[in-house]
Amino acid sequence: MNDVSTSSPTIATSAQIRKSSSPILGPGFKALFYKECLRFWKVAFQTVVAPVVTTLLYLLIFSHALSEHVKVYGGKISYVEFLVPGLIMMAVLQNAFANSSSSMIQSKMMRNLIFILLPPITSLEIFCAYVFGAMARGLTVGVAMWLLTLPFVPWHALVPDNALWVIAFAFGGTWVMGTLGLIAGIWSEKFDHLAVFQNFIIMPLTFLAGTFYSIQTLPAFWQKISHVNPFFYMIDGFRYGFFGVSDVSPWISLGVVTFFMTLLTIVAMRMLVTGYKLRQ
Amino acid sequence: MGNLEKTARALNTSTPAKIKGSTENPSVLSSAPNAIVPAVDIAGVSKSFINVSKKGDDKVQALDHVSLRVEQGEFFALLGPNGAGKTTLISILAGLTKADSGTAKIMGFDTVREYRDARTNLGVVPQELVFDPFFTVRETLELQAKYYGVKNASAWIDEILENLDLTSKANANMRALSGGMKRRVLVGQALVHKPPVIVLDEPTAGVDVELRQNLWSFVKRLNGEGHTIILTTHYLEEAEALCSRVAMLKGGKVVALDTTANLLRGMSGITVQISADAVPPAWASRGGIQASGAQGYTLSGYGELEQLLADYRAANIAVKEMKLGEADLEQAFLKLTSKEAA
Numbered sequence: 001m002n003d004v005s006t007s008s009p010t011i012a013t014s015a016q017i018r019k020s021s022s023p024i025l026g027p028g029f030k031a032l033f034y035k036e037c038l039r040f041w042k043v044a045f046q047t048v049v050a051p052v053v054t055t056l057l058y059l060l061i062f063s064h065a066l067s068e069h070v071k072v073y074g075g076k077i078s079y080v081e082f083l084v085p086g087l088i089m090m091a092v093l094q095n096a097f098a099n100s101s102s103s104m105i106q107s108k109m110m111r112n113l114i115f116i117l118l119p120p121i122t123s124l125e126i127f128c129a130y131v132f133g134a135m136a137r138g139l140t141v142g143v144a145m146w147l148l149t150l151p152f153v154p155w156h157a158l159v160p161d162n163a164l165w166v167i168a169f170a171f172g173g174t175w176v177m178g179t180l181g182l183i184a185g186i187w188s189e190k191f192d193h194l195a196v197f198q199n200f201i202i203m204p205l206t207f208l209a210g211t212f213y214s215i216q217t218l219p220a221f222w223q224k225i226s227h228v229n230p231f232f233y234m235i236d237g238f239r240y241g242f243f244g245v246s247d248v249s250p251w252i253s254l255g256v257v258t259f260f261m262t263l264l265t266i267v268a269m270r271m272l273v274t275g276y277k278l279r280q
Numbered sequence: 281m282g283n284l285e286k287t288a289r290a291l292n293t294s295t296p297a298k299i300k301g302s303t304e305n306p307s308v309l310s311s312a313p314n315a316i317v318p319a320v321d322i323a324g325v326s327k328s329f330i331n332v333s334k335k336g337d338d339k340v341q342a343l344d345h346v347s348l349r350v351e352q353g354e355f356f357a358l359l360g361p362n363g364a365g366k367t368t369l370i371s372i373l374a375g376l377t378k379a380d381s382g383t384a385k386i387m388g389f390d391t392v393r394e395y396r397d398a399r400t401n402l403g404v405v406p407q408e409l410v411f412d413p414f415f416t417v418r419e420t421l422e423l424q425a426k427y428y429g430v431k432n433a434s435a436w437i438d439e440i441l442e443n444l445d446l447t448s449k450a451n452a453n454m455r456a457l458s459g460g461m462k463r464r465v466l467v468g469q470a471l472v473h474k475p476p477v478i479v480l481d482e483p484t485a486g487v488d489v490e491l492r493q494n495l496w497s498f499v500k501r502l503n504g505e506g507h508t509i510i511l512t513t514h515y516l517e518e519a520e521a522l523c524s525r526v527a528m529l530k531g532g533k534v535v536a537l538d539t540t541a542n543l544l545r546g547m548s549g550i551t552v553q554i555s556a557d558a559v560p561p562a563w564a565s566r567g568g569i570q571a572s573g574a575q576g577y578t579l580s581g582y583g584e585l586e587q588l589l590a591d592y593r594a595a596n597i598a599v600k601e602m603k604l605g606e607a608d609l610e611q612a613f614l615k616l617t618s619k620e621a622a
Contacts, residue, residue: 017317017387017476020396020429031426039414111410115469118374118404119427120396280329280377 020120028121029129036133040099047095047137052144055091059083059149062212072214073245081157081243085166086211088145089238092170093231096138096177097184097202100130104185105194117279123272127182127265134178139170157242165241165250172257173234179264186271186278205231215247230260317388319477319508320350320373325382327368327532342368344532345382350510350525352387352476355503357519357540358512359613360529366512367407369529370481374404386477400428403475405467407482407512411454417441418450421468428473440468443498445491460487467495471502478502479510484518496522516613520544528613552577552585555601560591574601 020026040047059080067079107113116126150158160166180202188194209231215223226232227248237253240246246253272278325346331338343365350356358366371377372384375395384391389398412420421440425433441447444464449457454465463483470478480499484492500522503509513519519526519540526543528536536543553574559567567575579585585604592599 018397018400018473020400022396027429027431028427031423034426035423038419042414107412110412111408112412114376114406114408114410115412115424116427117376118399118402119424119473120399120429121427122396275378279375280371 025125025128026122028119029125032116032121032126032129033132036099036103036129037136039103040133040137047099048141048144051091051095051141052148055087055145056148056152059087059152063153066212070213070217073216076245077243078154078157080153082214082239083212084149084153084157085239085242086235088142088149089169089173089235090206090209090211091145092138092142093173093177093234094202094206095141096134096174097181097198099137100134100178100181101185101188101194101197102181103133104130104182105188105191108185108188109191113278123269126272127179127269130182131175131178131268134181135171135174138174138177142170160242161244162241166238167241168254169234169238169241169257172254172261173238176230176234176257176260176264179261179268182268183264183271186268186276189277205229208232209235210247211235230256233257317352318349318385319352319354319387320348320510321383321385321388322346322348322369322373323383325369325372325379325384327365327372327377327380341532343372343379346529346532346534347382348527348534348537350508352508353503353506354525355500355509355523356511357523357526358510358529359516359519359526360512364529365532366529367481368532370404370479370510370512373479374402375399400473401476403470403473403478405470405478405480405483407485409459409462409466411457411462411465413453413455416451416453417446417457417465420454420465421472424469425472430473433472436474437468437472440471443494444468445494460491463487464491464495467498476506477508477510481512483511484513484515550579550581550585551605552579552588553601553603553605554588554592554599556592556597556599558595558597560595560597562591563588574603 062083063080070079072079072082104113107116146158184194184197188197208226209229210226215226215232218226233248233253233256236246236248237250237257240250240253270276325343326341327343328339328341331340346365346369348369358369360366368377372379373386373391375391375398378392386398387401389395389401391398415423418437418441421437422433425437430436438447441450444467446461446464446468449461454462457465463485464487467480467483470480478499483495483499487495496518499509511519511523523540525539526536527534553570553572553576555572555574559575563575563577567577570576577588579588589599
């Protein structure tokens with residue numbers, strides 16, 4: 001972008017006034033997004049392989065133990081067919097959250113967040129880099145899991161009826177979770193705070209989102225509770241893309257996901273623009 | 281001033297020389313030195329922090345209407361005891377902290393309104409020894425260059441590594457580095473985008489003597505090539521040897537702002553420490569007991585020293601040991617900061 005690339009490597013011409021570039025997402029975004037991806041990819045065993053293995057274990061255990069006992073949608077589809085998309089989405093969502101939240105809290109605790117606070121990177125660029133990085137990790141885990149479950153389940157369980165819905169909910173869901181992770185990372189002042197967020201909000205909500213059962217089998221009271229859980233809509237909509245059956249209309253789910261995308265994006269951007277807990 | 285500045289900037293914008301991909305970014309504005317625009321211009325900056333404690337909230341005035349101007353090409357020192365506000369001032373320049381009032385400009389760019397341009401022109405070596413354990417030395421520098429939008433920085437990064445004696449560690453993980461090496465990587469990170477203004481916050485803390493010399497010769501070279509250098513340090517002899525101008529901060533206020541030479545001239549006296557069993561009565565109120573147990577005096581010159589020794593002889597007090605000291609920045613510093621406290 002400047003004369004550094006064209007001039008000789010001496011510093012003789014260097015003490016000149018410079019102007020920063022001004023596209024909406026400039027080089028600072030690209031670099032930070034690249035860093036966010038490199039960060040999880042360097043420890044892929046921990047960030048991609050481990051969650052995939054865990055989820056495969058869930059799949060093996062639950063499909064063996066429950067397939068005879070749980071009937072979903074009046075037996076229209078098998079339990080394994082029902083379970084696989086939900087498990088994939090659950091892992092995708094959890095990993096998207098884990099990526100942005102742990103990256104932010106680690107940078108804060110290690111105090112190296114200064115490396116991105118000093119350069120001319122805008123709040124929007126920081127937001128997009130963290131959220132897209134989280135989406136990249138979530139989607140990587142999702143694709144890896146989809147490929148690895150192929151040998152274990154009937155192939156038609158893994159071929160979406162309507163890939164557009166699958167893609168829409170994968171992107172929307174990871175956006176929501178990446179943004180929520182960013183907010184949690186900025187808000188947390190130590191690892192304990194983040195653990196509270198993770199164990200008392202993210203885990204219960206993902207587990208109670210109808211991953212392992214259709215909420216139609218629940219008593220009316222618990223059905224109502226499930227309907228205020230945003231994770232339920234992400235998983236339900238995602239599953240609709242695979243076999244065209246869901247607890248609520250995918251359009252309603254899409255509306256809920258869009259609402260949370262917008263709300264959380266506003267909150268996260270507000271935090272970044274005002275420098276909440278980042279700049280004194 | 282405001283108009284001149286605008287004119288200068290307007291002139292610059294109309295010189296789109298040496299721009300690669302100029303549709304996106306008018307990067308280098310001018311190769312002519314911009315004598316009108318100060319490298320750093322701080323005007324009436326105040327900042328207070330609230331210290332929350334069990335006894336109640338405590339307001340600390342970190343900076344109290346600080347105004348400073350550093351011209352382009354200067355080698356400038358910011359001195360002061362711990363808690364004087366040096367790091368707060370640097371944080372405001374870098375956009376890490378927001379001032380309660382006042383403005384700060386880097387190369388004419390406001391650090392709040394034109395923060396992107398201000399930051400593009402500034403390189404900061406932070407005081408804290410921070411690093412990202414995920415990356416190697418080279419990756420750290422490459423990432424930092426990319427954050428500033430510098431393309432093809434590898435030749436420059438090689439040169440930085442060479443000058444900071446880090447070439448052999450280029451592919452080592454940051455975790456594997458000693459404290460001094462991490463410090464040098466931080467210096468490198470501040471230089472990747474070749475900023476015209478470089479701020480070093482206590483850069484030699486924890487760096488051994490030989491490397492300190494290397495670091496200073498590198499920084500001196502950068503200064504010789506037109507970079508403005510601002511330095512905070514506890515080692516006053518460093519400021520004395522390197523810097524042409526000095527600002528002393530205490531309790532968030534500038535207590536002195538002058539050339540190093542003038543500050544030293546103001547301290548034209550000499551100091552003397554005398555070990556003896558007693559003190560001549562005429563000097564009893566002038567001296568002070570030093571840590572060594574000796575009596576320390578600050579004298580106006582050698583004439584007064586002669587008088588002092590004559591009085592010792594007249595009182596029949598044997599001088600066991602005597603040490604003389606020339607005026608240095610440390611004395612100026614102590615004098616100014618203690619005067620303020622009194």
